[in-house]
Amino acid sequence: MTTLRLGTRKSLMATTQSRHVADVLEERTGVTVELVGVTTEGDVSRAHLAQIGGTGVFVSALRDRLLSGEVDFAVHSLKDLPTGPAEGIALAAVYRRDDPRDALCGPAKLADLPRGATVGTGSPRRVAQLRALRGDLNVVPIRGNADTRLRKVTDGELDAVVLAYAGLGRIGRLDAVAEVLDPEQMLPAPGQGALAIECRSDRADLVELLRTVDDPATRAAVTAERTVLAALEAGCAAPVGAYATVEDTADVESSLYLTACVASIDGARQVRLSASGHPERAEEVGRELAARLFAQGADQLMGERDIEPR
Template sequence: MTASKGPLRLGTRKSLMATTQSQLVADELSQRTGYAVELVGVTTEGDVSKALLAQIGGTGVFVNALRDRLLAGEVDFAVHSLKDLPTGPADGLTLAATPRRDDPWDALCGHAKLDDLPRGARVGTGSPRRVAQLRRLRPDLDVVPIRGNADTRLGKVTSGELDAVVLAHAGLRRIGRLDDVAEVFGPERMLPAPGQGSLALECRADRADLIELLGTVDDRATRAAVLAERTVLAVLEAGCSAPVGTYAAEVEQELHLTATVVAADGRREIRLSASGHPDRAEEIGRDLAHRMLAEGADQLMGERDIEPR
């Protein structure tokens, strides 16, 4: 397939991490289809607000401006971090592709592993999910709410303002900051956000030609895994700022899903697992979420407090 028109316009946030991951998608799409792709930078509410995500609503703050550009026809498709994408359908838009997932784990950036940090160490994160799981692992820590891009957050460690920060490992790899990583948290320590490490390619639902084109970079295993994870979030009626961690992966043609809800103070946790055929990803996620609700997950999610204690 070769291009007969001008380049495809890819809408992306303007941050280094966003443009880096969008360029990776553009390069792969061009390689597979022959189409040229140009990046169009878009400023979102999440980029300009200084408030914590939980305070400005969390869900949608990084994607709404991109979606407006899509619907207006100003860009052909957008690349989002899938964990930023609301779980509900968007009128007039479709999720055309989920490329092969990168590493989904969280990473502690600083000069020591979590268990080696001194009592009362100051650890920064803007995520209630990470706050709750950090407090479960180390209730003595002073968990500090922070905002800003990765470089800004890492700078707080360099300056001594914080002892460590928690960031997505995949994002750190994309911007070449793996030297800052002291520890990568596996699923037994910290479950990631639904869809973390995955990208979402979104376009208008009436662009059948473009949906087919973008589908060339879709990864079936990634789509099944993130569908299961995001279904848990949707059934729990929790936004991307909720203290919900999930991870699904296909092993020997079986999809394994684990999810957790942790109280804001880290003292209580509901953690359950399920498995089944990848074609049943949505059903697996829905059933697991209902089991969590039966054990009181909604009460734990209602106890939100990301201010330092």
């Protein structure tokens, strides 16, 4: 009987999603999966993620363990993966997406927060879109895991925080959600709610085994979303939202619908556009949309990255 070592960050969110993928893989293939906890720079650094570059801080330590052979595969939150390819690493599977939306956590819905309420988030994308929705809010940068952020609300330091609904579900904290923000109001990060399963690209039989947990519809959707991000030459620290859905992958008629936005960090200006195409053309759909965003001034909007309150 084969035992595979699954490298994972040690947080509750990471171990929950890793164990879930492990269980599904065990059930579908008969292998045994053992979790191996790995500490990453993103878990120990006190700097704001946007400042330490954001891209890849949670990911590179796990990839190092794959390349050294200490672990066989890794599960990441897909939105934390840099868009560029990684030498020697294969994206063997994209696991079916959970709820992709952002959630406002605190005592009140967005419309019911008092004027000038203080809302915490570390993400320029959320900052820009929050300010676009409610220009009076005092949006402040925060860091730390979801539990730490939620505690700032219960401690009274903040009136609310915005976190990914999927992550809150994985740590059992959906009780903290006051309002789930519809993508019409707030576009999620590219890949939000989906999981990436990576292994060494030279292990062809392992790539094939891991593919049993791949979800082609999610893969096409996140490919389109991440292509927008890559084509804009933006990282996870950019005020860029993107969300794609796929209808009926089996069908020749099936369609992918993609919406993306770029917003100025003060929330005053926003470009938001949609495109569609066959899921097999996910990259082209993403590239075309990025070109249209550029044509509407996306690069000027992205230039303004200071997330400190005005």
